[in-house]
Structure formats: C-alpha cells, structure tokens
Amino acid sequence: MPEPRTTETVRSAAVPDAAARADEPEQGPAPAWRHAVGTVLRTVESRTFKLLFVLAMVGLGIYSVTSQWTDFSRGIDRLGVVAAIEALAFVVLSLLLTLEVWRSLLSAAGSRLPIRASARIFFIGQLGKYIPGSVWPVLAQMELGRTYKVPRQRSATTAMLAMMIGLTSGLLATLIGLPFMAGGSAHTYWWAFLFIPPLLVCLHPKVLNPVIAYGLRLLRKPAPETPLTGRVIGTAIAVNVASWFCYGLQIWVMTARLGHGGGSALLSAVGAYALAWCVGFLIVLAPAGAGIRELILIAELSPMVGSGAATAIALVSRGLTMLADLAGAGVAALLGRGTADPSPAPSEDAA
Template sequence: MTRVSPEVPAGPAPSGPPPGGARPARLRRLVRVAFLVAALGFGAWAVASQWDEVRAGFARLSWPALLVSLVTVVAALGGGMMTWRALLADLGSPLPLRPAAKVFFVGQLGKYIPGAVWPVLAQMEMGRALGVPRTRSAAAFFLTMPVQLGSGLLISAVTLPAALPGSAAPYAWAFLLVPVLAVAFEPRVVNAVIGFGLRRLGRPPLERPLTRRGMLTALGWALLGWSAYGLHLAAILYELGPSGPAVAVFSIGVFALSWCLGIMTFVVPAGAGVREVAMVAVLSPVLDRGSAITAALCSRIVIVLGDLVCAGAAGLAARRRAVAGPDGSAPASGGPGSGEEGAGPGGDHSGGEAV
C-alpha cells in the first residue's frame, strides 16, 4: 500500500527580481557613477587649469551677455542632440525626446575624459537599456561626427567670406573636404561602409539602412546647431569690441571652423586646446590677440556649463517621466510602462514624441 504524503499548500510566490539579478544592476549603476565622476573631474580640471585667465576674461563680460551666450549654447547642444536622434531614428530606433536627450547629453560628458571612446560607450550602454542595439547606437554616434564636420565646414565656407572677404583664405585646405564629405553623405555609400565594417567585426548587418531623408534631416539640425553656436560666440564678441550684424554671421563661421579643426583632433579631450588656438587665429582680423584669447576661453567655459546644464536637465526630465509615466500617471507595476525610460524592448520604438 502506497502512502500518500499530505499536500503542502503553496506559499506566495517570491516577488521581485531573482537575487542574482541585483548584482549586475548594482555593477551597472557603479560604472555609471564612476563615469560621471571621471567626466566631471576632467571637466573641472580643464576649468581650474586656466582659472586666472578665465576669471580675467569673464570680468570683461556683462551678465546679460553671459546669459545670452549660455542660452544659445544650450540651443546649439540641442541641435546636436537632434542630429544624433534623427540618425538613430532613421536607422530604426526613434527614441522619445526625453530619453534620447538623457542618452545623448549624459553620454557626451565622456568627451572630457581623455580618449575618444567614452561617449560612444556610454551611449551604447544607456541605449541598450532602452532597447537600442549596440551596433545601432555606435552607427548613429559615428555618423554624427562626419555630419557635424561636413555641415560645419560648409557653413563656415559660406559665412566667413560673406561677413569678411578673405578671412577664409588661409583655411581653404580644410574646405577641400566638403566635396569628399558630400559624396560620403550619399546613403548608398554610407550603408556600404557600415555593412563592410560590421562584416569585418563579425556583426550582423543593420536592420534598416540609412535613407536620404534621414541624412538631410540630420544635416538640417546640424546647420541650426552651428547657427546657435555662432550666436553664442557673437554675444561674447559684442562685449569685446566688434559690433554690427556682420559680427553674428562672422561668428558662425569662426566657431564652426574652429570646432571642426578640434573634431579632427581625436586624441585631445573634446578638442581642448586645438579649438581655442584655431579660434584665436580666425578671430585675428577683428580682435587683438588678448581679446581673441579671452573670447576663446570664455566660449570654452560657457560650453562646459552648457554641457552640465543639458545633462542635468535631461537626466531629471527622464527620471520624472519614468516615475510619472508617459501620460503623467504612475505606471502599473510590471506593465510596459514600468521600464526605466518607458521604452519597450526591441529595436523599433513607435511611441513618444515625433522626430
């Protein structure tokens, strides 16, 4: 006779993630904190190393001019974010605005750490939490660089001669890259290059190729960004002597060209030093050397402040959205809106604000 054991009633199922899942989450949080601490530390060092010159330069500027400069820098950084977001959307991951801003602006703090890999690594990691494949994040990042470079050289080649004839002549060699980059912007060329690189790395091809519309959208945002950067510099220049509408046009070309020269120097954090030297040289027709150095240093510090403002505001906005839910109400536990940024798994995101 077989003895039957009494049935033991099942207790409540354990809630929450398994114990083993807490360790990777803590590790990722620790890595992100270390990344932010390192980026902020190098950024602070860049300011402190030239503090005497920076303080003397700011003493020559009024508070309204500095405020206008900072506001236009924030607008310019927003143009850079929208450039990257347009490319990412065209590749198949149209992120909502606030999560996209957090990924871009927080990731961009990595440019203050020596080495060119930190921004892309940060964007790949944060994008993965939103369901964006790493290869797609990397492709959008590396496509943003030539888009910014080509649009910056193009707008400086137009604005510098228009504002001050002959001012662009010493830099004609840099403008030779414009037709080369124009060919490189053809989507068929871009897709072929990306496909070749992924095959060499043993990675699967991109699910969606880049389109001409997506590239033109990114170029449009990049041109708007350069215009805002120029207005940021013009607000500083107006305080140092030059005035008139031509100064604003000239400032767009000065900033775009000097920034492009900094972008070409990948081994220097955020183009530090190269951009300032180039800016002083391009400003020489309208400013004495001391005033040009003042303008370059003040511009540099305002941009650092703009990076911090954008990263902080984007992180706060994304956190509030994650807590409140997309419609302003608390998301249901375990539901599709309970993720960190309200983005579902997978590569394609159809919700959120339009591009």
C-alpha cells in the same frame, strides 16, 4: 517479457554507443582568455560599472570647468555678465539642436526614444569628449544606450554618423563665413576642407547604407531594418548647420558688446567657430579641441576686436561650452531617472 533475441539486439546496439562515448576525448576546461572575456563583459553589463562610468564622465566635466575657472572669470569681467548669459543661451540652443540631430538618426535606425531618455544618453555621453580621442563619447553612448535596450552597434553607428554630419556641416558653415574671416586660419588649416568631398560622398545613402551593412556583417550582426534616406541625412545636415549659427551667435553677442556687431561680424563669427571646432575635432589628441579651438578663435577675432578682447572671448566661449555640457548632463541625469525599461536588456544586440 522480451524475447532473448530482442534483448541481444538492444544490448549490441547500446555497446557501440557506449564504446564510442568512451573513446571520445573529454573536453578540458575553457581557455583562460575566455573566462577573462566573460568576466569583463559581465562587469561592463553591471549597474555598478555603469554608475561609476557616469560618475567618471561627470567628474571629468567638473574638472575641466574648475581647472579653467580663473581665466573664465577674468574674461567675464572684461565682457560683462549680460553678454555671457546671452552667449550661454545660444550655446544651450545649439546643444539642443545637436541632440535633435542625434535623436532623429537613432530613430531612423530603429530606436525611437522619448526625449528624456535621449537627453540622458546624449548629454552624459558628450562628457566623454573631454578625454583625448574622439572614441570616448561613442563608448559612453553605447553603454548608456543599453539601459534603454539600444543595441551597442546601433548606438555606435548613430554616434559616428552624427560626428560625420557634425564635421561636414561645420566645414560647410565655415565656407559660408569664409569671405568675412580675416585672421588667416583658413589658409593655415586649408587641409581641413579636403574632407568635404569624401564626407559628402560617404553620407550619400547609396554609399552610406552599403557601408553600414558591410560593417555590421563583419561583426556578424544583421543589417539595419530600415536604410537611411537622403531626407534623413539632408535634414540632419541642415539642422546641424543651424546649430553652428547658434554657436556663431554666441561669439557675436560678445563682439557686439565691444561695438562690433552687424551681419559681416556674425558670419565671420560663425565661420571662425566652426573652423575652430572642426580642426580641434580632427586633431584627436586635444580633448574637445582644447587649445586648438582657442588659437583659431583668437587669430580670427583679433583683426576685429584686438588680441586682448579676442583672448577673453575665446576663454569665455570655452568656459560657457563646458558649463553647458556639464549642466546638460546634470539636468538630463535628473530628468531621465526612471525612464529606463525595468526588464533586463537582451544578452545579444539586435539590429
């Protein structure tokens, strides 16, 4: 049995604690905005939301194709089915090269994914470009990447870096074809070339890595485990330039069917398509550069094949690009089923 003095000591020590707890103000209910944010985050993380998100992207792609099907079919009637099939093959090859660029950047950032998982994220995410604004493919890839445990900030960084490299390589490809372009679009959109120097500076590892680390620090996220190297960036630019040549070959096989082949016609087609894409990308209000790309292609091809044939080529090119995007997303969705890690994704993104 404890001595009275000890009991009094324990009781006297317990009283202040109880009194202090009684004096503490009780915490009220959490603010309404915190509940709202939590609800939104839980909804975004749900499988139902991701399924509806993917279906919405596919639906937009289908709508984009069907809404322009009449002009597309008229263009094929003029150019021929064989030329369209050849052009489609080069578009698919270009998309595969672009996928490899994105996959190599994601791997260098720390998320090495199998080709089927990479294709599923990339091709389905690409359908977001048919919504006005360049941010939607990034958001789509962020959510799709979570299925494969790719942190959101890593997906966002990779997507934006891939866009920068695509724009830089496109402008460089335009410079290669510039001496052979006769439509005057380069003079009209001269301001696009002003982006080349700052883009090259920003892509230098000594500038790029600190900027990425600073941006992640602002978001209270750890810095990347492995910094990007000049070899990774240089290879990505080179492969992307090759993809622009494939897009140029898409245009060239159609002009060749009209009797305008040769090396100068090919370089002109490469420069014209690359410029059309870059300007369409910079004018963010146009979904996937719709309208702007066709205007530039028609202006550049008209001196070579005439305005009527140039219009047909531009419309067929647009239709083939949309078909390739939609087919790529469909095939990737089918082949990518079952490739995700069944274990739940972490609640907080790791670097």
